[in-house]
Amino acid sequence: MQFSQVIGQSEAIGRLRQQADGGRMPHALLFCGPEGCGKLATAWALACRLLCQHPEAGDACGHCPACKMSRAAVHPDLHFAFPVVKPKGSKGAPVSDLYLDAWRQQLRTTPYFDRATWLERMGTENQQAQIYVEESNLILRKLSLKASQGGYKVMIVWQPELMNAAAANKLLKLLEEPPEGTVFVLISERPEALLGTIVSRTQRIDFMPIGEDELAAALERRNALDPATARAVSHMAGGSYARALTLVSTDEEADLFFDTFVSLMRLCYARKIKDLQLWSEQVAAWGRERQKHFLAYCQRLVRENFVYNFRQPAMNYMGKREADFAVRFARFINERNVMGITAELADAERDVEQNVNPRMVFFDMALRLIVLLIQ
Numbered sequence: 297m298q299f300s301q302v303i304g305q306s307e308a309i310g311r312l313r314q315q316a317d318g319g320r321m322p323h324a325l326l327f328c329g330p331e332g333c334g335k336l337a338t339a340w341a342l343a344c345r346l347l348c349q350h351p352e353a354g355d356a357c358g359h360c361p362a363c364k365m366s367r368a369a370v371h372p373d374l375h376f377a378f379p380v381v382k383p384k385g386s387k388g389a390p391v392s393d394l395y396l397d398a399w400r401q402q403l404r405t406t407p408y409f410d411r412a413t414w415l416e417r418m419g420t421e422n423q424q425a426q427i428y429v430e431e432s433n434l435i436l437r438k439l440s441l442k443a444s445q446g447g448y449k450v451m452i453v454w455q456p457e458l459m460n461a462a463a464a465n466k467l468l469k470l471l472e473e474p475p476e477g478t479v480f481v482l483i484s485e486r487p488e489a490l491l492g493t494i495v496s497r498t499q500r501i502d503f504m505p506i507g508e509d510e511l512a513a514a515l516e517r518r519n520a521l522d523p524a525t526a527r528a529v530s531h532m533a534g535g536s537y538a539r540a541l542t543l544v545s546t547d548e549e550a551d552l553f554f555d556t557f558v559s560l561m562r563l564c565y566a567r568k569i570k571d572l573q574l575w576s577e578q579v580a581a582w583g584r585e586r587q588k589h590f591l592a593y594c595q596r597l598v599r600e601n602f603v604y605n606f607r608q609p610a611m612n613y614m615g616k617r618e619a620d621f622a623v624r625f626a627r628f629i630n631e632r633n634v635m636g637i638t639a640e641l642a643d644a645e646r647d648v649e650q651n652v653n654p655r656m657v658f659f660d661m662a663l664r665l666i667v668l669l670i671q
């Protein structure tokens with residue numbers, strides 16, 4: 297990872313580069329900002345820069361032996377601590393090292409990810425992840441070793457707000473008397489949940505959501521999206537590349553959602569009750585998360601079709617197939633029914649969330665849409 301590979305965040309990166317170039321690294325940094333905006337990517341790029349043997353123009357060179365190790369997240373002076381769950385059947389408190397392979401895989405895939413993705417990678421969905429006190433002991437042990445290459449040691453702590461009290465107190469001690477040559481980078485989405493005494497030992501850097509244009513450009517370049525789709529995805533992602541990746545990686549899902557939305561609208565308009573029942577059964581067979589995503593998707597598409605009627609392309613965010621469909625469909629979404637349709641979709645989403653029988657939820661919703669669509 298190099299600074300040049302981070303999306304946007306030029307202000308934060310500019311400051312870190314200056315500090316690194318001037319050899320004035322604070323011993324502890326606190327990166328704050330919303331999920332998916334690139335805090336971990338930047339921390340990793342900073343580590344690569346600090347550990348690189350021949351930095352070029354303020355960035356890691358990317359090809360020296362140290363860079364190769366840092367890029368694979370296996371550099372002996374680059375350490376990570378992150379929340380983990382207890383493996384099934386184990387009694388003792390787990391530490392990050394237990395999940396280090398999964399962590400490295402995740403980083404190599406992308407350093408833009410959210411907590412849910414990390415839980416999934418650890419093979420769980422519902423457990424609470426935590427940083428246990430054993431982790432702080434381990435951090436102390438790792439950092440008390442001399443840097444293997446004689447330079448910096450970097451310790452990246454992801455989501456330190458998930459440290460239990462004992463772990464946080466031990467970390468505080470470490471920050472009060474930092475081991476020689478160490479740079480801590482704490483990465484937090486909820487700095488208000490950290491001990492005030494920890495925060496006051498760090499230099500805080502605030503990250504902003506990635507700008508919509510920057511994110512769209514990154515999606516075109518990295519994910520080979522066409523410009524219109526990149527813009528639509530960027531708009532939906534709200535400045536989070538992690539969220540954008542979820543939206544993109546479910547390309548298949550996007551097609552499925554689009555097709556399912558189109559058939560719902562056609563069947564409602566044609567008042568094909570029997571077919572709508574079949575439709576409801578099909579959607580009811582999906583998982584709950586997918587049903588919720590689908591209903592959120594429908595709300596977005598209804599909004600986009602309503603906006604389409606105003607002929608203001610700059611305010612419209614649709615992919616190619618969606619835009620083609622809007623040419624004929626948009627006129628059915630108007631000022632008389634847009635609120636009602638959106639409310640039906642939102643109600644259905646809430647009912648799914650609350651575990652109401654999905655066949656009923658989707659079929660009842662379809663019946664009400666029949667009435668709303670002809671208004």
Ligand SMILES: [Zn+2]
Nearest residue numbers: 348357360363
């Ligand atoms: Zn290098």
